[in-house]
Amino acid sequence: MLPVVAYGHPTLRKVSQEIDKDYxxxxxxxxxxxxxxxxxxxxxxxxxxxxxxIRLFIADATQYxxxxxxxxxxxxxxxxxxIIETSGEPVSLDEGCLSIPLIRExxxxxxxxxxxxxxxxxxxxxxxxxGYVARIIxxxxxxxxxxxxxxxxxxxxxxxxxxxLNDISKGKIKVDYxxxxxxxxxxLTRSY
Numbered sequence: 209m210l211p212v213v214a215y216g217h218p219t220l221r222k223v224s225q226e227i228d229k230d231y232x233x234x235x236x237x238x239x240x241x242x243x244x245x246x247x248x249x250x251x252x253x254x255x256x257x258x259x260x261x262i263r264l265f266i267a268d269a270t271q272y273x274x275x276x277x278x279x280x281x282x283x284x285x286x287x288x289x290x291i292i293e294t295s296g297e298p299v300s301l302d303e304g305c306l307s308i309p310l311i312r313e314x315x316x317x318x319x320x321x322x323x324x325x326x327x328x329x330x331x332x333x334x335x336x337x338x339g340y341v342a343r344i345i346x347x348x349x350x351x352x353x354x355x356x357x358x359x360x361x362x363x364x365x366x367x368x369x370x371x372x373l374n375d376i377s378k379g380k381i382k383v384d385y386x387x388x389x390x391x392x393x394x395x396l397t398r399s400y
Contacts, residue, residue: 299316
């Protein structure tokens with residue numbers, strides 16, 4: 209399992225770089241990202257969250273396919289993705305993030321996203337997604353652009369959670385997965 213970088217880590221604010229088919233050990237990285245996401249009880253994970261500033265994210269919403277029709281079969285790898293457009297009625301829902309544990313805030317996102325990307329076999333896709341999976345894609349894609357969901361919340365709400373965000377960056381939280389906290393001398397911590 210890979211450690212997840214916490215809020216405040218500089219990698220989370222970098223714009224990620226494209227990769228090619230020769231990126232070293234890509235298949236193992238993708239496998240480790242899925243393992244990390246499952247162990248951390250996430251539904252999406254971007255490479256910057258595991259301290260890799262590359263244009264790669266994964267998602268698996270199949271656990272919700274009984275309640276959310278668009279989640280059926282939605283387990284994907286997105287390499288070098290580019291969002292072409294977002295559209296549809298804006299929808300506000302609570303979001304959370306493995307890099308910002310224990311905080312959930314309402315974020316408004318468009319209901320439809322068109323995205324071009326390569327899958328793990330380097331097959332090109334130009335797909336449109338709706339609803340909940342469109343939200344997952346936009347959230348993970350934001351990570352590749354150095355954007356966090358807390359950047360999209362009401363400024364008053366952000367001011368109200370400022371102390372919690374500082375506590376996360378200092379490692380003053382308890383989570384059951386490995387994290388890298390930017391404000392600690394010891395860089396790798398597992399809290400219980």
